[in-house]
Amino acid sequence: MLYPELFKQLESVRWDMDKDIPWDRFDASMLSDEQAQTIKMNAITEWAALPATEMFLRDNRDDSDFSAFMSIWFFEEQKHSLVLMEYLRRFRPDLVPTEQELHEIRFEFEPAPALETLMLHFCGEIRLNHWYRRASEWHTEPVIKHIYQTLSQDEARHGGAYLRYMKRAIGKFGVEAKAAFAKVGVLMASARRTAQALHPTNLHVNKTLFPRDTIQSRLPNPEWLEHWLDKQINFDAVWETKVVERILHNMSLLMDRSFKSVQELNRFRKELGASLTGAAPASSAA
Template identity: 85%
Template sequence: MLYPELFKQLEAVRWNMDTDIAWAQFDASLLTEDQAQTIKMNAITEWAALPATEMFLRDNRDDSDFSAFMSVWFFEEQKHSLVLMEYLRRFRPDLVPTEAELHAVRFEFDPAPALETLMLHFCGEIRLNHWYRRAAEWHTEPVIKQIYETLAKDEARHGGAYLRYMKRALTKFGDEARSAFAKVGVLMASARRTAQALHPTNLHVNEKLFPRDTIQSRLPDPAWLEHWLDKQIQFDTVWENKVVERILHNMSLLMERSFASVQELNRFRKEVTTRLAASAAHNQRGIQPA
């Protein structure tokens, strides 16, 4: 099991909201209205760890190890929402999200293949780490800068934990896992070709609720994320390339094969898909009656 070791590792570096955040250094003159509004939107977005955890537990009922790890992931992700709300409670109480605004992002996700979902959230942690690093640079008020730096480190650690479960999946499922990880990896490393940000909170997850079936669509300001990325923290091509490089680097380590581009990863995906199809055809012939 991976859970006991991951618990110890994450417990050893867990930060304390009361003592590790330098609340006393707050400088009201350095917090703009636009920045304060984005903190509210981010607090609500982080609350979406709740429906994500419900999804993970539902779709991984046969995996008690991973489900147990969700107790750690869920706790730390909800603390992200909480620390952002605590910042607002102390310094902009008028912007603290209401319970109704938080509850609006709790809705059921459609069932999805567990391996693809695992890879999706691994890539999401990489992307969020880079978004928060950039947000820390953009913000001018020192306390919220420190908070975003702290959250970014958490997201990186979560990505590392997901990677451990991905390595385990390769041992258990072989090409099935390789195919799922490569498929989602190609998608998530191709964000510069899409019109929207590729992150779990911005993907459609409930067909019956379309178009209000993404986390971002249920925020008080559904257009916030794109504006935050493009106009405020300016998550440009340079930063997007950093995300792509990390995804390709980790896929190279995982598959023990070098991927210098999304195209190379996509060729690998096609190779694995061909192998799986050939194996399925062989097995089908093997069970046909004489």
């Protein structure tokens, strides 16, 4: 089992909200209303760990090891929401999310293949790590800069834990797992070809609720994410390239094969698909 080891590892670096956040360094002159509004949106988005955990537990009933790890992931992700709300409670109480605003994003996700969902969230952790690093740079107020840096480090550790479970899955399921991971990897590393930000909170997950079946669509301001990325933290092509390179690097480690581009990963995906169906490999064109 991976859970006992991951518990020890993550427990050893867990931060304390009272002791490790420098609340006394707050500088009101360095926090704009625009910045404070984005903190509220991020606090609500982080609350989405609740429905995501319900999804993971439902779709991994046959995997007690991974389900146990969810106790760590859920706790730490909910603490992200909590520390952002605590910041607002202390310094901008008018913007603290209401219980109804938080509850609005708790809805059922449709069942999905467990392996693909695992890869999706692995990529999501990589992306969020980079988003929060950029957010820390954009903010000017010292306490919230420190908070976003702290959260970004958590997301990186979570990505590492997911990677451990992905390696285990390849050992169990072989080509099937590799094909699932490659399929989602191509999707999540292709953000420059899409009009929307590729993160689990921005994907449709319940067709009966469409179009309000993404986390972002159920926020008080459904358009905030694109504005935050494009106009505020300026998550530009340079930063998007960092995300893609990180996904490709980890896929290279996972598959024991070097991927320098999304096109190379896509060709590998097609090879795996052909081996699963017994057909000849498709054209190498991406």
